Amino acid sequence: GGIELSNWINLHPRVKPARAIQLDYFLPQQFKYYDKTTSKIHVREARQSLYETEYPVEEIENDVAALTFEATPDYLLFSTLSRVPILCVLPWVKLLLILCD
Numbered sequence: 713g714g715i716e717l718s719n720w721i722n723l724h725p726r727v728k729p730a731r732a733i734q735l736d737y738f739l740p741q742q743f744k745y746y747d748k749t750t751s752k753i754h755v756r757e758a759r760q761s762l763y764e765t766e767y768p769v770e771e772i773e774n775d776v777a778a779l780t781f782e783a784t785p786d787y788l789l790f791s792t793l794s795r796v797p798i799l800c801v802l803p804w805v806k807l808l809l810i811l812c813d
Contacts, residue, residue, distance in 0.1 A: 713812050714783045721781060728771045730782040735766050738794040738801075739786055746797065753800045762801065 718733045736742050745758035763769050772778045787794050788809065798805060 713810060714785055717810060718781075718783050724779075726775070726777050726779050728768045728775070728778045728780045730766050730780060731768070732766070733782065734784045734786075735782045736784050736786065737762055737766060737782075738797045739784070739790055740793040743794070743797050745801075753797055755800050758797070758801045 715733060718729070721727055722729050743758075745754040745761070746752075747754065766782070767780050772780060787798070787807075798807075
């Protein structure tokens, strides 16, 4: 379901997709910007890394109406651990959850 939805969303002219469908960027085992000693997230570094490595920055900067997305289903599985980094790094993000039977 996720790949089909991603392909469908990518058809919209304002959408600039991430470099991969599933980035897994905010999963606990991947997220490198949480300092366990201070219990703080290095927001600026995380945001810069995310933009530079995962998203088409040039296309987004040149088009103020551009939107981008990624689809990582494991964010739901690790929702108690991934929600704080997502909120801190991308407080304006909108999450879309699709459940299938």
